[in-house]
Amino acid sequence: MSHAPTGLPFARTEVLADGTALVTIGGAWELNQPLPSIVIKGDRAKVVAEGLTDFDSSLPAWLYDNFKNIRQLDISTLPVRLQSLVQMAEKASSDHAQSDHAGLLETFGSWGVESGGSWARAFDHIGHTALGFLKMLVGRAKVNWGDFKLQLQTSGVDALPIVALLGFLTGLIMAYVGLIQLRQVGATVYVANLVSLAMTREMGALMTGIIACGRTSTAYASQLGSMNVSQETDALRALGINPIEYLALPRILAVTLMVPLLAVFATFIGIFGGMIVACAGDLSIEQYLTQAIRAISFKSFLVGFIKSIAFGFIAAWAGCYRGSVAKRSALGVGEAATSAAVLGITFIVIFDAIFAVIFNLFDL
Amino acid sequence: MNDTSDILTCTGLAIGHGKTVIMDRLNLSLAPGKILAIVGPSGCGKSTLMRALGGLDEPLGGKTTLMGVDLAAADGQQRQDILRQSGFLFQGAALFSSLTLRENIEMPMREFLKAPRKDIRQLAEYKLALVGLADAMDKLPSEISGGMAKRAGIARAMALDPAVIFLDEPSAGLDPLSSGRLDELILRLREAYGTTIILVSHEIPSILRTADFCVYLDPDTGTIGGYGPPKGFLQAGNSPKVHAFFTQARFD
Ligand SMILES: Nc1ncnc2c1ncn2[C@@H]1O[C@H](COP(=O)(O)OP(=O)(O)O)[C@@H](O)[C@H]1O
Ligand SMILES: [Mg+2]
Numbered sequence: 001m002s003h004a005p006t007g008l009p010f011a012r013t014e015v016l017a018d019g020t021a022l023v024t025i026g027g028a029w030e031l032n033q034p035l036p037s038i039v040i041k042g043d044r045a046k047v048v049a050e051g052l053t054d055f056d057s058s059l060p061a062w063l064y065d066n067f068k069n070i071r072q073l074d075i076s077t078l079p080v081r082l083q084s085l086v087q088m089a090e091k092a093s094s095d096h097a098q099s100d101h102a103g104l105l106e107t108f109g110s111w112g113v114e115s116g117g118s119w120a121r122a123f124d125h126i127g128h129t130a131l132g133f134l135k136m137l138v139g140r141a142k143v144n145w146g147d148f149k150l151q152l153q154t155s156g157v158d159a160l161p162i163v164a165l166l167g168f169l170t171g172l173i174m175a176y177v178g179l180i181q182l183r184q185v186g187a188t189v190y191v192a193n194l195v196s197l198a199m200t201r202e203m204g205a206l207m208t209g210i211i212a213c214g215r216t217s218t219a220y221a222s223q224l225g226s227m228n229v230s231q232e233t234d235a236l237r238a239l240g241i242n243p244i245e246y247l248a249l250p251r252i253l254a255v256t257l258m259v260p261l262l263a264v265f266a267t268f269i270g271i272f273g274g275m276i277v278a279c280a281g282d283l284s285i286e287q288y289l290t291q292a293i294r295a296i297s298f299k300s301f302l303v304g305f306i307k308s309i310a311f312g313f314i315a316a317w318a319g320c321y322r323g324s325v326a327k328r329s330a331l332g333v334g335e336a337a338t339s340a341a342v343l344g345i346t347f348i349v350i351f352d353a354i355f356a357v358i359f360n361l362f363d364l
Numbered sequence: 365m366n367d368t369s370d371i372l373t374c375t376g377l378a379i380g381h382g383k384t385v386i387m388d389r390l391n392l393s394l395a396p397g398k399i400l401a402i403v404g405p406s407g408c409g410k411s412t413l414m415r416a417l418g419g420l421d422e423p424l425g426g427k428t429t430l431m432g433v434d435l436a437a438a439d440g441q442q443r444q445d446i447l448r449q450s451g452f453l454f455q456g457a458a459l460f461s462s463l464t465l466r467e468n469i470e471m472p473m474r475e476f477l478k479a480p481r482k483d484i485r486q487l488a489e490y491k492l493a494l495v496g497l498a499d500a501m502d503k504l505p506s507e508i509s510g511g512m513a514k515r516a517g518i519a520r521a522m523a524l525d526p527a528v529i530f531l532d533e534p535s536a537g538l539d540p541l542s543s544g545r546l547d548e549l550i551l552r553l554r555e556a557y558g559t560t561i562i563l564v565s566h567e568i569p570s571i572l573r574t575a576d577f578c579v580y581l582d583p584d585t586g587t588i589g590g591y592g593p594p595k596g597f598l599q600a601g602n603s604p605k606v607h608a609f610f611t612q613a614r615f616d
Contacts, residue, residue: 031473031477031479031483031487031524031525032477032478032479032482033479034479034480035479035483035486056520056525056557057487057490057491058479058483058487060490061483061486061490061491062483062486064489064493064509065489065490066485066491081552081555081556082556084552084555084556085494085552085556088397088494088549088552089490089493089494089498090493091545092493092494092495092545092549093498142475151378184586193366226461227460227461230456230458230461231454231456231458231459232459232460232461234420234454234458235452235454235458235459235460235520237420237447237449238418238420238443238450238451238452238454239447239448239452239471239472239475239524240445240446240447240448241444241451241472241478242440242444262426310489
């Protein structure tokens with residue numbers, strides 16, 4: 001349906017002697033341009049066309065909206081095809097009161113997705129995610145930014161309590177175990193170094209990554225998996241929207257952004273947890289803090305930060321990937337959630353090991 | 365049968381799931397502004413055919429051209445553009461379950477139109493009114509009946525004024541009145557915008573009223589069992605199986 005637009009859409013109102021509002025419309029009406037606004041007084045109106053060159057749904061929609069409350073509407077001089085489109089909406093909305101009998105529920109058997117080639121599909125999914133990211137950077141991807149904001153909240157802010165609790169306990173346990181050893185050599189003051197170094201380099205990122213797998217990967221796998229079941233992902237594709245760009249990208253971005261922040265938070269809470277144990281008998285608060293600050297270098301902070309970015313990505317990606325290949329059944333969605341958590345945690349630990357080797361090579 | 369001005373053609377198309385072929389040797393062509401009905405017994409592959417014709421699934425063989433683009437040869441962007449210019453109603457409606465009906469219709473508009481929010485809202489309300497859902501706009505898909513979901517799905521398929529609309533059993537779950545109005549809507553869309561419509565339906569009266577052509581998928585032979593204007597199927601003629609399907613369904 002291509003047409004050369006000639007002139008912007010316009011609408012003019014005047015009041016006739018008998019009080020009827022006369023609205024003159026014209027120009028080329030297209031969805032992609034701003035439509036005129038009018039104010040109509042009274043409940044009688046007549047619409048006439050003047051130089052109306054072309055229209056798509058925007059015109060019947062505009063007429064329907066602006067004249068819904070007019071009791072006597074005369075559109076008899078408008079093109080017939082336009083009249084019928086306006087009347088159709090009026091008619092349908094006035095006698096829609098009767099109810100439908102419920103439609104047949106779609107029964108979704110578990111049509112198996114072939115199990116082989118799952119690695120190929122995993123790489124395929126990563127490839128598409130990367131491609132989507134590049135398209136987003138040049139502004140050519142359809143991304144659901146509403147989802148992005150929502151996920152910042154649910155995967156980030158809402159995780160604060162559990163991250164705080166687990167971070168705190170991790171620091172506390174490390175201090176407790178550390179003290180048992182350090183007391184034997186009379187070096188209890190180094191418990192601050194132990195806890196703060198371990199939290200910044202390792203445990204802050206690791207704990208947060210694992211929490212993200214438990215909370216977020218599973219949630220994403222079931223969200224995307226059930227959208228698969230109800231053909232919502234198909235519906236997106238049918239609209240010319242790439243589901244990876246629209247659904248996975250905002251989730252992966254949100255989590256990759258939030259996990260590092262949560263990890264920093266967990267790190268500080270953990271160091272605080274260690275302090276509670278250390279200062280309960282062996283050290284003064286001052287001693288603990290000076291030792292801790294001395295132990296943390298920018299390098300170790302950077303190591304933890306880089307890792308947490310990677311862990312956030314892995315957790316979100318695992319959920320989106322498992323969800324998008326979920327079998328189309330209730331069982332399939334459950335399996336997707338389980339396998340997302342397993343995949344996420346496994347990858348996080350594997351990458352943690354790889355990072356250890358790499359950082360060692362670069363002497364970080 | 366093949367004409368370059370045709371908006372949809374397929375030659376030697378084979379469709380199925382995984383490696384199982386359910387229909388093959390499918391040849392069809394449709395001129396712009398025509399209405400094609402796909403009929404056949406349940407499970408014969410009507411939905412599968414629609415998905416292949418609309419470019420949603422890879423066919424198992426053959427060639428499909430939609431709006432002048434060879435779907436198998438199209439790259440990602442081209443295919444996305446084609447998909448955007450066509451509307452699709454899924455058999456299960458497939459509304460976005462976390463969005464209200466209004467938001468479901470507005471979603472594609474927001475993504476693809478540069479129109480201001482107010483105009484998009486107005487357009488979405490109009491499209492919902494067209495299918496008689498003016499009063500259910502703020503309901504979630506879980507709060508409406510199957511027939512209402514179908515109608516909302518139709519409104520979403522029409523959201524961007526597509527040149528081609530695929531409707532998979534649009535009238536299933538609708539009461540006779542709504543179903544009659546749907547026929548009228550389909551005819552008016554075609555009349556007003558020259559929209560090409562491909563639909564799956566089991567309702568012979570509705571097919572007779574709306575469709576220009578009808579294709580019968582025969583599960584016994586695994587290919588097309590009859591093709592032509594639906595009125596022709598009512599007369600006992602060269603395809604007895606199709607004739608039986610039409611007349612039996614009519615008096616059921
Ligand atoms: N996702 C799927 N995976 C495997 N087989 C399928 C799938 N969807 C449908 N089928 C099978 O394909 C055949 C055709 O289905 P379908 O096209 O939905 O039929 P119709 O729409 O004509 O009722 C049926 O035998 C059905 O069991
Ligand atoms: Mg079907």
